[in-house]
Amino acid sequence: MLNSGDCDGVEPEIVVLLATFNGARWIPQQVASILDQQGVGVRIIAADDGSTDGTLEWLRELASREPRLTVLEDPTPTGSSAANFYRLLRSVDTGNALVAFADQDDIWMPGKLRRHAALLARGFDGVSSSVTSFTATGKRTLVRKDYPQRPRDYLLESPGPGSTFLLTPRLAQLTRELLSRPDAVAPEVDFHDSLIYAIARSHGWSWHIDGESSVDYRQHDDNVMGSNTGLAAALSRLKLIRSHWLRNHAVLLTRVAIQSAPPSDRPELERILHLLTATGFRSRLVLARMCGQMRRRPRDQRIIALLVAIGVW
Template identity: 45%
Template structure:
């Protein structure tokens, strides 16, 4: 890049002392960008807040907001978005407390955003556990017409977005008529608002994050039987369907004329998912997920009423 991009990384923490220093080191060691980190702690009871202040004392690029209680990673990120300096930042990223960012992540994605003129970028990631086992989590499959309200384009920690998109996201989070702030998956919400508003999004096939898997993950990677069983249990509880409803309603507020009819149809059908509406949704499952396997699974869950 001719001039280094100004990047603000939003870091949400909660009882994350164990892995936090390694994560922050991988962020602060990013080269080729002008970097600031804004951190918010959600009522940690371990040494997380003290560690944040220790790191901030030795590195002026780190700012720690007053501790609060937010109840979820998404609520914490929404607070960070409220406080971020969007006049300074050209691009905004999102950091979990326990991953490891690979070298060159920010410079690579800032270059993609600049050169390709897109408003959002995410990537494949490499999941790893405490036993050293690794697996590639692919998210770079072709986008579908409405995948953006059903699945993310990668973990939020892999995302980098433009100032323009972040302002749109902030406006909707602060819009009293929008349910956006109720969405408990910030990464899905950000991607959905971008696509609904006609912003372009690129999914980088090059992994940029080592995605740590452990017992405290809010959701985690869907690459094991245990993780798949957890997702099925959540799906049967209508967790995902309720999230999709919130995201659809949020997207209607920013939708382009091309996207609005599709979102209005989804809003209507999702308001009463019984009988014929289950079949109507299942028939269009090909629009909702990016891989053939996931389309079949979703259609089956819809038809059987488990979704």
């Protein structure tokens, strides 16, 4: 069980943004694990994206008797989990509360929010953590995310699933602003966890990746993105690499970072953007040599550098 941490005797207020779509099988367990969090004042704001399995009806029924749950009524489906989270961020005034994100099918560990709020109180603007993946057969695997951070790791990887995130009010507001500006690139990013981490780190704010698992991360066929472990996950990532999806994703994150970064850091990000979009051999070699700055795990650094150099990535 997670250590409860130290919040100086004051219960922090936390708004949990919950995005749902056809999750009726799992959502009661997920919501219970959020509402059962101790040592924090927690509220859930949920937005359903057009479920047909009774998820929205279940949320409405619970909200009628649970004042800590509010259902955002918007009949227009966004079409993706990330877009639903972006809608929540833009639509909900979270004020001075800390902000967390919840998938519909995970289970939060007791003490998750209090522990991460205590970590934020040390001066970080974002906290995430390792997770424990689990399957219907009972297999459990720790998915470590706390490898040492690198200067530009936010361009190629997230610091853990978004369901482990906790943000300060100013990071939530900065993300909201970048999602809403007229020339916004942020809404094009397919994963909210990658986006928020890139915004925080490129802006010069600090992030802590907690090595202690805070979420039981359910693995099933409907996962938007699984835990990235095992042969099947490796083959799936290789397919994305060969299609250049990961490179294009990095291009988007770099463009977001340019909008988020202080002026002094933008020229270097513009150079990285040029390298990411160039196709020449010399550009690939320069980018390959930078991979040590862009991935946290040494093994991943070597693999990505090789794939970049030979033109597969």
